[in-house]
Amino acid sequence: MSRSTDPDLQALQGIWEQTALEDSGVLNPVDAHSAPGAITTIAGDRFEVTTVNGDVLLAGRFFLDSTTTPKSITWIDSVGEDAGKQLPASYRLEKDEFVFIAADEHMPRPTEFSTGPGQTMRTFVRRLSA
Numbered sequence: 144m145s146r147s148t149d150p151d152l153q154a155l156q157g158i159w160e161q162t163a164l165e166d167s168g169v170l171n172p173v174d175a176h177s178a179p180g181a182i183t184t185i186a187g188d189r190f191e192v193t194t195v196n197g198d199v200l201l202a203g204r205f206f207l208d209s210t211t212t213p214k215s216i217t218w219i220d221s222v223g224e225d226a227g228k229q230l231p232a233s234y235r236l237e238k239d240e241f242v243f244i245a246a247d248e249h250m251p252r253p254t255e256f257s258t259g260p261g262q263t264m265r266t267f268v269r270r271l272s273a
Contacts, residue, residue, distance in 0.1 A: 151209040151236050152188070159183040159241060159267035166263045176201045176223070183267060190218075207234070215252055216243055239269035 160182055166172050180195040192201040203220040213233040220226050231252035232245035244253040244264040258264050 149207060149209050151207060151214065154236055155185045155207075155241065156187075157185060158270040159185065160270050161265055161267050163266035164263070165258045167260050168258050177265075182270065213254060213256075218245060241267040241269075 160180070161177050164171050164174055164177065166174070176192060177200060178194045181192055181200060182195070183190055183192045188206060189204050190202065191199060193199055199222070201220060202222055203218060203226075205216055205218050207214065207216040214235070216232045216234045218230040218232060220228065220230070225248070228248040230245045230248055231250065232243045233253050233256070234241065234243040235256065236242075242256060242264065244256055244258060244262055246253050247261040250261055253262055256264060
């Protein structure tokens with residue numbers, strides 16, 4: 144299956160709002176890549192996280208493979224401290240909820256949806272409009 148025809152890629156398209164964050168085992172810590180009400184927009188293989196005022200917090204691209212167990216996604220930020228790094232992640236996508244757990248570059252791809260050192264898990268719900 145080519146990446147562009149993966150049904151999960153199509154299902155991810157649109158606008159998402161982060162509802163939860165876990166970083167290295169800590170729930171909802173202070174986070175430079177999101178803000179209250181921040182919106183993540185996915186278009187094609189690109190993503191952008193913006194504040195309610197439209198300021199860009201994070202942007203980049205990704206590729207995914209829904210045939211792995213758990214499903215895998217790799218994030219490549221284009222701005223910020225992780226710019227250019229390939230961050231291995233696993234994800235779940237169920238209707239209007241999207242959860243991913245990512246590890247720092249060169250760490251193994253996470254296989255459980257619970258964070259340890261160097262891992263971040265974000266939970267999103269679909270927004271019908273910004």
